[in-house]
Amino acid sequence: MSRRPRLKQISRYIWLFSIPALILISSAFHPLKPFVRQAMIGILFIWFQVSLMSRKFSY
Secondary structure (H helix, E strand, O other): OOHHHHHHHHHHHHHHHHHHHHHHHHHHOOOOOHHHHHHHHHHHHHHHHHHHHHHHHHO
């Protein structure tokens, strides 16, 4: 029983670290046009919002 919340916590930490990492990786690829990078950040933001919503419903 105690294993389940721990998994959720780990996934939350993975989320917190993966978003900045993805933004850094996307900004590292300078051949990408600025609007492409902005679109990637926007997609990540929407993805984060959706994950927060689904997390609220899962509780």
